[in-house]
Amino acid sequence: MGALVAPQNVVLVGASDRPGSWAARVWRNLNRYGFEGRLFPMNPGRADIGGEVCYPDFASLPEKPDHLVILAPAAPMTRAKALDMIARTRAHKLIEGFRGGAALDAEPVIIALMALGALAQDVGDCIESIEINPFRVLPAGGRALDALIILRRP
Numbered sequence: 001m002g003a004l005v006a007p008q009n010v011v012l013v014g015a016s017d018r019p020g021s022w023a024a025r026v027w028r029n030l031n032r033y034g035f036e037g038r039l040f041p042m043n044p045g046r047a048d049i050g051g052e053v054c055y056p057d058f059a060s061l062p063e064k065p066d067h068l069v070i071l072a073p074a075a076p077m078t079r080a081k082a083l084d085m086i087a088r089t090r091a092h093k094l095i096e097g098f099r100g101g102a103a104l105d106a107e108p109v110i111i112a113l114m115a116l117g118a119l120a121q122d123v124g125d126c127i128e129s130i131e132i133n134p135f136r137v138l139p140a141g142g143r144a145l146d147a148l149i150i151l152r153r154p
Contacts, residue, residue: 007066008037011058014071015041015049022129023071040065058088065089077117082110095137108142109135128152 010030016023027049030039041049044056055061065088086092086109097103116130128150136143 009040009063009065010035010037010067010069011040011042011055011061011065012049012069012071013042015043015046015054016071017049026069026071037066038063066091076121077114079110079114081117082113085113086110102139104137105140105142106137109137112142112144126152 012023012027012030014023015027017027018024027039027041031050039052040061041052041054042057042061043049043054046054048054058065068085068089083106086095086106094101095104095106095109112132112135116132119130120127129148130150131148132144132146134145136145
């Protein structure tokens with residue numbers, strides 16, 4: 001449960017230090033405001049970001065991610081990609097059933113990830129960022145308890 005509410009690490013998928021980019025702002029703010037966990041920038045096109053090693057893929061990370069921040073250009077989010085993304089987090093243990101607990105309903109998470117991918121493809125040039133936090137996974141269903149969409153300035 002701690003991985004969801006107090007992550008020990010954050011993976012920035014699509015990390016960049018390009019001035020003015022959303023990815024650079026997220027990187028800068030996590031550092032500036034004292035995130036105490038480990039930050040793992042991920043971008044297959046970069047060797048480093050701000051002097052930190054930049055990882056090319058999930059397999060090269062030194063540990064499993066607690067949180068993912070997806071900063072990459074939108075590509076179609078398939079069911080298989082959504083399942084793979086969920087499986088690469090420590091939260092997947094909670095979804096599958098943890099310490100004898102009942103499994104939670106992963107379907108709403110998959111649907112939400114696919115819908116966000118479709119939204120990013122359809123109107124991604126109008127959106128600066130989308131944050132859904134928290135997304136509560138339940139034994140039957142799921143709920144976005146809070147969401148923020150920031151539109152890109154023209």
